[in-house]
Amino acid sequence: xxxxxxxxxxxxxxxxxxxxxxxxxxxxxxxxxxxxxxxxxxxxxxxxxxxxxxxxxxxxxxxxxxxxxxxxxxxxxxxxxxxxxxxxxxxxxxxxxxxxxxxxxxxxxxxxxxxxxxxxxxxxxxxxxxxxxxxxxxxxxxxxxxxxxxxxxxxxxxxxxxxxxxxxxxxxxxxxxxxxxxxxxxxxxxxxxxxxxxxxxxxxxxxxxxxxxxxxxxxxxxxxxxxxxxxxxxxxxxxxxx
Amino acid sequence: xxxxxxxxxxxxxxxxxxxxxxxxxxxxxxxxxxxxxxxxxxxxxxxxxxxxxxxxxxxxxxxxxxxxxxxxxxxxxxxxxxxxxxxxxxxxxxxxxxxxxxxxxxxxxxxxxxxxxxxxxxxxxxxxxxxxxxxxxxxxxxxxxxxxxxxxxxxxxxxxxxxxxxxxxxxxxxxxxxxxxxxxxxxxxxxxxxxxxxx
Ligand SMILES: [Fe+2]
Numbered sequence: 001x002x003x004x005x006x007x008x009x010x011x012x013x014x015x016x017x018x019x020x021x022x023x024x025x026x027x028x029x030x031x032x033x034x035x036x037x038x039x040x041x042x043x044x045x046x047x048x049x050x051x052x053x054x055x056x057x058x059x060x061x062x063x064x065x066x067x068x069x070x071x072x073x074x075x076x077x078x079x080x081x082x083x084x085x086x087x088x089x090x091x092x093x094x095x096x097x098x099x100x101x102x103x104x105x106x107x108x109x110x111x112x113x114x115x116x117x118x119x120x121x122x123x124x125x126x127x128x129x130x131x132x133x134x135x136x137x138x139x140x141x142x143x144x145x146x147x148x149x150x151x152x153x154x155x156x157x158x159x160x161x162x163x164x165x166x167x168x169x170x171x172x173x174x175x176x177x178x179x180x181x182x183x184x185x186x187x188x189x190x191x192x193x194x195x196x197x198x199x200x201x202x203x204x205x206x207x208x209x210x211x212x213x214x215x216x217x218x219x220x221x222x223x224x225x226x227x228x229x230x231x232x233x234x235x236x237x238x239x240x241x242x
Numbered sequence: 243x244x245x246x247x248x249x250x251x252x253x254x255x256x257x258x259x260x261x262x263x264x265x266x267x268x269x270x271x272x273x274x275x276x277x278x279x280x281x282x283x284x285x286x287x288x289x290x291x292x293x294x295x296x297x298x299x300x301x302x303x304x305x306x307x308x309x310x311x312x313x314x315x316x317x318x319x320x321x322x323x324x325x326x327x328x329x330x331x332x333x334x335x336x337x338x339x340x341x342x343x344x345x346x347x348x349x350x351x352x353x354x355x356x357x358x359x360x361x362x363x364x365x366x367x368x369x370x371x372x373x374x375x376x377x378x379x380x381x382x383x384x385x386x387x388x389x390x391x392x393x394x395x396x397x398x399x400x401x402x403x404x405x406x407x408x409x410x411x412x413x414x415x416x417x418x419x420x421x422x423x424x425x426x427x428x429x430x431x432x433x434x435x436x437x438x439x440x441x
Contacts, residue, residue, distance in 0.1 A: 010440060014251045016382040023257075025380030028304035032431045035386075035440035038404060041362050043373050043388075044441045046325040047317060048338035050281055065276050087250050096281065100265030110261045110271050111345075112311075124276050126265050162258065162265055170317040171441060173375050173384060177256040191257060194382050200254045226250045 005231040007040040007171045008087055016194035023190040024151055044171030045230070050096045052130060059128050062101070062141035066124030073123035075104030075142025077218035080178070080206070084135045084165060087229035091135030097225075098164040099139055100126040106145030106157075115147055140218065146185055158185035158192065167227040178223045179205045255384065258377035262313050267340050285316060285339035285354035291332050292321025292355035297389060297416055297424045300348045301376060304431040308348030311378050315340050316352055316389075318372040323358030356391065362400045369399040371414075376428065386439040389426050390415045405437055413437050 018030035058065040063073045080099070084092040102108050102125065105117030109125045123142070131137045141161070148156050160177045167173070179186050186192050186205065195201040212220035263271040269280050300308035316339045319325045320332035335355065343350050354372070362368040372389040390396050392415050405411050413436045416424035428436045 007441070011252065012440075015254050016256065018382050020382070023380070023382075026382060027380075028307075029309075029378065029380035029430050030382070031385070031435060031438050032304075033435050033437075035438050036401075036404060037440040038401060039363060040441050041368060041401075042325060042360055043317065043319075043368070043371070044386075046327060048282065048336070049327060054279070054281060056278060059277060068275075085250065087252060089248060089250055098265045100261065108261045108264060109273060110264055112260060124268075124273050126268050126273060126276060128277070128281070162256075162262070164258075164265055170373055170375070171386075173315070174253065174255055175258045175262070175377055175384060176253055194256075195254045197254075200251065203251075203253060204256065224253075226253045228252055229249075 004045070005233055007044060007169060008229045008231055009037065009039075010228060013197060014200055017196060020190070020194045022152070023194055026194070040169070040171050045169045047166060047168055047170040047172070049094070049168070050130065050166075055128065055130055060137075060139045062099075062123070062125065062127045062139060065127060067122050071122045073103070073142050074120050075123075077140070078143050079138060079140055079212055079214070079218050079220040080161060080223060081136070081138040081209075081212060081220060082223040082225060084131050084137065084167075084225045084227065086167070086227050090229070091131075092167055092227060093131055093133045093135055095131050095168065096128060096166045097131060097137045098126065098128040099141070099161050101141065101144040101161045102147055104142050104145050106147030117145065117147070143180065146183075151190060155190060156185050156188070158183045158189050163223070163225070165225055165227060169228075169230070172227040174225070174227060176225070177204060178221070180221060181205055181207045255382060257379060257382050258313065258384075260311050260379040262377055263342060266313060267342060270342055280340070282315070282336070282338050282340040285318070285336055285352065287334040287336065290320070290334035290355050292358075293422060295354060295356050295422045295424060297352045297354070297372075297426050298349060299426040299428060300350070301343060301378070301428045302430065306432070308343070309378055310343055310345050310348050312343040312350070313340065313377050314342065314350060314352075315375045316354070316372050317375075318354065318357040319360050321355050321358050323360045325360070366400050367398070368401065369396040370394050371399075385430070386441060387428065387436055388414055388439065391418075391424065392416060393418050410437050
């Protein structure tokens with residue numbers, strides 16, 4: 001019998017560097033000492049599951065979910081869609097995907113966001129959904145605005161949507177950000193630039209997807225997500241070295 | 243030339259940023275009108291078997307400042323050592339919980355049951371522990387660590403045994419402060435830096 005197997009060890013070169021002086025907050029918030037690397041155990045290989053019964057009909061519609069459908073949010077209407085897969089290209093079905101973002105003016109609905117762009121009374125800023133049996137997900141939302149943030153003298157975040165994904169193992173847990181094709185602020189962003197491998201940063205930039213756009217309604221952007229895989233092998237149960 | 247490997251690379255992480263609460267625990271950020279209920283607010287339901295415990299602590303940055311914006315997630319087995327979804331697992335134990343440092347004090351508290359020992363590699367047993375995942379502004383990739391308990395036998399735990407500097411083992415062990423009460427502080431860097439995991 002083929003075991004689900006251990007998690008594939010994380011390739012840290014696929015990720016941002018933990019400490020980058022250009023993103024100042026990382027300097028005091030990144031470990032100085034090396035991480036302890038070990039093969040995953042049941043603890044990392046299991047993880048929470050969320051049932052469809054927990055998800056409301058408007059949860060993945062950020063244009064309408066704040067007002068429960070009473071009034072739409074202001075902004076450029078977009079469909080954000082994609083597929084969650086693992087490193088072996090297998091779809092990750094029935095897994096929780098959550099997003100959060102600023103409104104069309106670049107302001108978050110959060111007590112600590114004091115940017116003077118106004119709140120949109122019809123926009124909350126978060127959504128959630130479960131992938132379908134083939135790993136696909138969709139959100140209807142508005143394109144968030146770019147916003148300034150205190151870092152170097154004049155830093156701006158490119159337009160972005162924050163994304164949290166679970167997978168089926170706690171060790172697959174991932175939070176990332178989606179950027180938009182053509183945004184000139186991506187190359188000036190010290191947070192995007194913590195990813196030193198340009199081909200990896202490109203994977204966070206969603207292309208405009210006119211095939212999925214709906215005429216006279218919304219544009220579409222595609223954002224696929226790859227989580228860590230599990231090493232399937234017929235030899236998993238043999239002790240190391242045997 | 244060789245055959246081509248068809249494997250994909252993992253999507254790179256990015257920081258959860260200062261407003262991670264909006265997406266993960268919206269009611270904490272004051273956005274309670276969207277969902278009927280946030281996911282992961284409670285590690286256990288009423289009637290969960292085992293010893294009720296509360297673990298309190300802070301996440302300290304390299305300057306010794308208790309971070310006000312950290313969000314944590316925990317994952318654990320039930321009192322008998324079964325993970326939710328496994329055969330025989332306690333249906334009242336969700337195993338998963340999300341909690342955040344208080345915006346004023348920087349303190350968090352996890353209310354749960356003490357987990358049982360779980361199987362480890364090669365037929366070993368792992369001492370009771372709770373997995374933690376920590377995100378915040380300035381953390382570019384979520385930090386993994388574990389909470390063990392000072393009143394359990396941790397001597398044969400395979401992970402703790404792998405820590406070369408024995409003086410660092412203590413950073414993963416919650417200190418008992420009272421009946422069912424534990425203290426577990428996390429230090430991102432510097433003196434007493436917590437052992438973070440790559441598993
Ligand atoms: Fe943001």
